[in-house]
Amino acid sequence: MVHFLTTLVLRNAPLYYFGWVCLVAALVCAVLTQFSSRQVMGVNAWGKPAKFFISISLFAWTMGWYLGYLGPQPAVALYTWVVVGTLAFELLCITGQAARGQRSHFNTASSFGTALSIAMGVAIVVMTLWTAYIGLVFGQAPLLGLPPAYAWAIRLGIGLFVVFALQGGLMVSRLAHTVGGPDGGPGLPGLGWSTRHGDLRVAHFIGMHALQVLPLLAWYGQLSVPATGLVALLYASLAGAVLVQALRGRALGRRRLFLGV
Structure with a gap:
């Protein structure tokens, strides 16, 4: 694991540090589940942010590792910041709604909830389509x-x-x-x-x-x-x-x- 982390920070520092931020935030959310009684859809409100922080940390570190095989090229640098920007926005929305005791996804109870859900969906589609493009880059790269x-x-x-x-x-x-x-x-x-x-x-x-x-x-x-x-x-x-x-x-x-x- 130490070798993985020391290599990853050299391959893609932004995704390396973004992954750590997500893990720390997941730990904070996990602690909050023990002290907060706030619930959303029958479960502790902080459980969902914790799971998303863990999942996105794993994704960031995985893609950071793979992107190292493509070398320093503009497409890699741009994709890195697309991942950080879109997923940070997603996590901010999910965590903010948890703090308010509101659903983050499929929330049509208010105009704000609807707008937030749409914005999150757009952000994820953008990130996913950019990932598809990076997949095409991998398909053409000799590796x-x-x-x-x-x-x-x-x-x-x-x-x-x-x-x-x-x-x-x-x-x-x-x-x-x-x-x-x-x-x-x-x-x-x-x-x-x-x-x-x-x-x-x-x-x-x-x-x-x-x-x-x-x-x-x-x-x-x-x-x-x-x-x-x-x-x-x-x-x-x-x-x-x-x-x-x-x-x-x-x-x-x-x-x-x-x-x-």
């Missing part, structure tokens, strides 16, 4: 010195991240992440995914974390390029199956995952 399977795992991981990040549009179109029931019901500890109904956040989570899972499997598993492609296909199929499960209103873990009954 000399890297194992071919690892290089392809990065490309495929970015691709799946983009697809399932945009899958968030399904939640926006529904103004909810639960299918078959209202948001805010019983959920898995820590994650909050519904244990009674379909939850679109599950596929969103699994698909986006292909960004970390595929390269790690390719590197430590010493996979070949065809094996990496097969693993990526299986991983995408899993995320897709979970998405279908959610759209049918079935909770994760319910029987007959692949059947329409």
Whole structure:
């Protein structure tokens, strides 16, 4: 871990420090959950910001590491600040709404809440499309010195991240992440995914974390390029199956995952 961090700060200092800021903020939010009784949708208001801070810290450090393979070029520098700017805005909105005891996403209770939700959505779409562009840059870059399977795992991981990040549009179109029931019901500890109904956040989570899972499997598993492609296909199929499960209103873990009954 020490080697990772000392290398990361040399590869991409802005994302390195942004990741640390997010981790510290996640710790603060975790502490606040123990001292605050404020709730949003039946759960402690500070739980959601804590999860987002952790997730965005992981994303920042992951992309900071990968961007180092592209070298110092304008596209990398611009993308770095797009990530920091858009995600800092997202986190500010989520944390601010938590402090007010209000929903940050799908909030149509007031004109302010609606405007904030729209602005957050625009920021995330901008960041995701820029990530897609960086994925194209990776597709054209030779990535000399890297194992071919690892290089392809990065490309495929970015691709799946983009697809399932945009899958968030399904939640926006529904103004909810639960299918078959209202948001805010019983959920898995820590994650909050519904244990009674379909939850679109599950596929969103699994698909986006292909960004970390595929390269790690390719590197430590010493996979070949065809094996990496097969693993990526299986991983995408899993995320897709979970998405279908959610759209049918079935909770994760319910029987007959692949059947329409």
